[in-house]
Amino acid sequence: MRRMVALVVGLLGIPSMSIAVEIQLIDNSGLKYFINANISITTSSASGAMSNATYTHAVAASTVNGGTTMAALSDAFDGFYAVIVNGTVYANNGPMAGKPPIGTECPGPNTAMNRQVVFNPQTIGNLEVSRKVFVPDNDAFARWNNIITNVGSGTEHVIVSTSCNLGSDAATRIVTTSAGDATVTIADTWVTTFDNYTPSVGQTTTDPRLGHVLQGPGTVNVPLKTISFVNGNDTPTWSYEWDLAPGKTAIVVTFVTGQPSKAAAAAQAARIVTLPSTTTQCMTPTDLSQVVNFCALRASGGGNQSIAPLGTTTALGGNDPGDATGTWSIVGGGTGTFSPNANAPDATFTHTGGTGPVVLRWTITNGSCAPETADVTVNITFQPLTVTKAKINLNFAKSGADTMSWSGTLPVPAGFTTAGQTVAFDLGGVQQTFTLDAKGRAKSGSNRLRLKVRTKHRQVAAQDAKFTLTMRGSFASQLADENLTGDANVKPAQPRTVTAIVTFDGEIFRKDEPFSYTARAHKSGHARSSS
Secondary structure, eight states: OOOOOOSOEEETTOGGGGGOSEEEEEOTTSEEEEEEOSOOOOSTTSTTOEEEEEESSOEEEEOTTSOEEEEOOOOBOSEEEEEEETTEEOOOOSGGGTOOOOEEEEEOSSSSSEEEEEOOOEEETTEEEEEEEEOOSSSSOEEEEEEEEEOSSSOEEEEEEEEEEOSOGGGEEEEEETTSSSOOOTTOSEEEEEEOOBGGGTSBOSSOEEEEEOSOSSOOSSOEEEEEOOTTOSOOEEEEEEEEOTTOEEEEEEEEEEESSHHHHHHHHHHHTTOOGGGGTTOOHHHHHHBSSSOOOOOOOOOOEEEOTTOBOSOOOOOOOTTSEEEEEEEESOEEEEESOTTOTTOEEEEEEOSSOEEEEEEEEOTTSOOEEEEEEEEEOOEEOEEEEEEEEEETTSTTOEEEEEEEEEEEOTTOOOTTOEEEEEETTEEEEEEOOTTSEEEETTEEEEEEOOEETTEEOSEEEEEEEEEEEOOHHHHGGGTOOSSSOEEEEEEEEEEEEEEETTEEEEEEEEEEEEEETTTEEEEEEOO
16 A cells, blocks of 8 residues: 655755655645655656655644644655656656756745756657656645657647556545535546545544645646546546647646645645745746646736836836737827837837826737736826916807917026927817917917017026917817717806826926816807816
8 A cells, every 4th residue: 555665865955866766855834745756667656756745743634523633644645646748658767767867946935955856858759858846945735847848840749647646545535626526527627635534543544635736727728638536546647638839848737735634735725726926936937838737927017107208118027928928008098109019028118199197018828828917007297387377168059169268388498499499289189289480479270379488688598488379170079078068058167177288399298277167058168277
């Protein structure tokens, strides 16, 4: 029933590790995993599988009647789990087979010890297969990255299956699944098992309770193809099947967690399947984008930014999409362009129009997985526009009879030249650009602008120059967005706000001007600012 004894046990970080049969790593719950390294067998204990999992201290182990007893649970697994690719066991990948020593990487945040065991590649047909086994020091699980690369010139059909021996023999029991029952199907994302309680050990069991996490929720690129977890059988197996294009890499990720109780195993499995940040430690963006049985790659962006109108942000800070596709888009609030292009994670954004805030979205698309998004808000910091008086009259019964008059001040720098200066107005969507003459006057049809710039000894000093603007035309459709409408009587006067944007001397000014508005349905409306 129980497992073979290793001839040599190596602790991670000890110089003799290269000849170790097992590499031991302990998670933050104190469960020690024995990872098979330099062995030459092709069973469920092959390269990268585990021969055992044992607590380093006593834990509150659950008992048959719902109580607990303190015990150092041990002896999980008789070999968990070997991987088989297209019918060939991934095996013999240590120095005993003439390959380099097994490597390690990725120091844990709470220890100085590397947390990930890196196994040598093995060629299986036109596929290069390797494995990485990770045990965190800040969470309670073990993770396998089964990495398959198509090194051939054509598409390869890939079948990845498992060989496992839980060591619980006929006492193996299915506790629950992600569906909430004890019947395991390919739709389940996780399943929990344990070695059944036995009277000889006081109605408890000496083995850790196990949670097996096999695939992510929702639509993934490669879901489970087959699975067999049943009571009384300690050799469960499952498989994945897909086509892999030449030059492409796919990663099948699975987890196991050992816990003191059945409830804790289920809770941890349900947590792991959501991929909290601890579960993707020591994985690069490219790794995450290549995972096929989870939607592992998330989207993130840099912080919000503020820029001047028509200005450019710093890098937007989208995360690396790896082998997936990432694209920036404008959700709303204005217009603009991305440089060098919208697919660059660290693109910058140049504002070209709108008052903002401009919401930008980084969207990562990875095969069948639902798109992942992250938003960055760009606030547009306009210079304040001074408005002293404004009036809008709308004639809903006669075309071209609407009028506007606005007055206020614009800042003029010393040495300013009036002739040829352009002034652009956007008054609630009513737009007009003027070109001033030497006296600060401009005309466009029935629209007139006057900018009164004072001079002294023929020199222009810095000043706030008064402007007056009168306009006549059909404005009702543009101002409808400002809730100035002729569709109904508006009595008594109701508050409205019209946003005025003025571009002058290379600067953009903005004022949200409050108005008191009254209207007669389909005949006329009057708005006067309360400035």
